[in-house]
Amino acid sequence: MLTVNVNFVSHAYPIHIGAGLLDRTELFAPYLKGSSVALITNATLEPLYAARLKAALAPLGKELIQIVLPDGEAYKNWETLNFIFTKLLEAHADRKTTLIALGGGVVGDITGFAAACYMRGVPFIQVPTTLLAQVDSSVGGKTGINHPLGKNMIGAFHQPQVVIADTALLRTLPLRELAAGLAEIIKAGAIADAGFFDWIETNIDALNRGDEAATAEAVHRACGIKAQVVAADEREQGVRALLNFGHTFGHAIEAGLGYGAWLHGEAVGCGMVMAATLSQQLGLIDSVTQARLKQLIAAAHLPTQAPPLGNERYLDLMRVDKKAEAGQINCILLKRLGAALVERVADHNLCAALTASVQPDAVVKPNA
Numbered sequence: 060m061l062t063v064n065v066n067f068v069s070h071a072y073p074i075h076i077g078a079g080l081l082d083r084t085e086l087f088a089p090y091l092k093g094s095s096v097a098l099i100t101n102a103t104l105e106p107l108y109a110a111r112l113k114a115a116l117a118p119l120g121k122e123l124i125q126i127v128l129p130d131g132e133a134y135k136n137w138e139t140l141n142f143i144f145t146k147l148l149e150a151h152a153d154r155k156t157t158l159i160a161l162g163g164g165v166v167g168d169i170t171g172f173a174a175a176c177y178m179r180g181v182p183f184i185q186v187p188t189t190l191l192a193q194v195d196s197s198v199g200g201k202t203g204i205n206h207p208l209g210k211n212m213i214g215a216f217h218q219p220q221v222v223i224a225d226t227a228l229l230r231t232l233p234l235r236e237l238a239a240g241l242a243e244i245i246k247a248g249a250i251a252d253a254g255f256f257d258w259i260e261t262n263i264d265a266l267n268r269g270d271e272a273a274t275a276e277a278v279h280r281a282c283g284i285k286a287q288v289v290a291a292d293e294r295e296q297g298v299r300a301l302l303n304f305g306h307t308f309g310h311a312i313e314a315g316l317g318y319g320a321w322l323h324g325e326a327v328g329c330g331m332v333m334a335a336t337l338s339q340q341l342g343l344i345d346s347v348t349q350a351r352l353k354q355l356i357a358a359a360h361l362p363t364q365a366p367p368l369g370n371e372r373y374l375d376l377m378r379v380d381k382k383a384e385a386g387q388i389n390c391i392l393l394k395r396l397g398a399a400l401v402e403r404v405a406d407h408n409l410c411a412a413l414t415a416s417v418q419p420d421a422v423v424k425p426n427a
């Protein structure tokens with residue numbers, strides 16, 4: 060087992076990474092203080108992994124409340140959040156009830172937000188089951204839900220007690236979801252660590268086929284980068300915004316097509332190519348750097364050309380972004396591989412990047 064620590068001044072916590080961690084009672088035990096535990100998962104994962112997690116918790120003698128959500132990005136919304144609150148109240152969950160999120164980023168984000176709100180805040184544990192959740196969403200305490208007008212627009216910062224990432228769970232992950240996770244891994248290298256970016260390029264075939272050693276190394280290195288960034292800036296007043304590389308374009312794609320049409324990682328993969336194109340057009344990087352990023356995104360089986368929503372619609376969607384100020388769009392741009400910056404970008408520059416990135420006759424589903 061490898062462990063990365065997230066060293067917030069107020070609340071440090073470990074990310075445990077390794078195969079078989081789901082069954083290890085002792086990893087959960089220190090964090091379950093109350094008399095009950097709420098296991099929150101979705102309809103796909105419940106039959107795959109809930110019994111094993113329940114068996115690991117059984118020796119601790121807690122009352123177990125199980126809440127099974129519908130599966131999909133389209134359900135990361137108010138209705139599902141309220142469903143969680145209703146189930147918790149019906150089961151008399153109290154202030155010491157720990158919520159355990161067993162799932163990908165959708166289950167993790169909504170469970171974390173439920174934990175932030177229920178009785179004004181209860182503890183929660185992240186058990187991420189997708190590559191994307193293991194390398195990114197389970198770490199750092201951004202929790203929330205989507206609004207029809209904008210992605211992740213309603214939420215809270217609420218840190219988990221611990222992250223338990225069982226890499227063996229990725230064996231059942233569909234290849235399309237694996238690729239989505241690679242997008243956030245590539246992002247970590249692109250914004251913060253050129254050596255890691257080189258390593259991903261070298262190992263992309265192994266990562267694409269889910270090679271366990273390569274994947275564990277990628278999870279470990281990406282978590283290390285994310286832990287360092289979020290510990291330096293928990294509430295995104297500065298450097299944390301760099302983790303949004305590719306997301307201003309990507310979130311516009313997700314909201315514009317309807318949540319779930321493109322996976323988050325697919326939209327971010329394409330969004331990073333768009334942000335690199337913009338960075339090149341603004342003279343920050345050269346064409347070789349832009350091409351390297353685009354090639355790696357393509358090699359990870361992620362889309363590199365954006366769907367045709369129309370420039371005006373893109374701009375409207377991109378203005379609904381937590382980095383926007385007074386209607387002005389702030390983007391994460393590349394300085395070079397391994398370094399990025401936040402910059403306000405004028406609409407005409409964004410339109411030039413959109414025109415260069417959108418495929419007029421693109422299919423809506425990248426893998427359709």
Ligand SMILES: NC(=O)c1ccc[n+]([C@@H]2O[C@H](COP(=O)([O-])OP(=O)(O)OC[C@H]3O[C@@H](n4cnc5c(N)ncnc54)[C@H](O)[C@@H]3O)[C@@H](O)[C@H]2O)c1
Pocket residue numbers: 101103104107130131132135162163164165166168188189190191192195196197198199200201202211228229230231232233236239240243322323324
């Ligand atoms: N909070 C953050 O910092 C952060 C970071 C990145 C992404 N996100 C959010 O995360 C979400 C995307 O997360 P995701 O990519 O994990 O998608 P997801 O949660 O929708 O999971 C993807 C699919 O894989 C299935 N699945 C999960 N684990 C599986 C397994 N081990 N075996 C078989 N099937 C499995 C799920 O049921 C689902 O159908 C988005 O809502 C995004 O906004 C949040």
Ligand SMILES: O=C(O)C(=O)C[C@@H](O)[C@H](O)[C@H](O)COP(=O)(O)O
Pocket residue numbers: 195198199201210211212243295299300302303306381
């Ligand atoms: O942790 C962060 O900070 C990130 O930006 C990570 C992103 O990968 C993630 O998609 C996050 O949810 C986006 O945050 P948002 O504030 O733009 O909704």
Ligand SMILES: [Zn+2]
Pocket residue numbers: 195243306323327
């Ligand atoms: Zn993301």
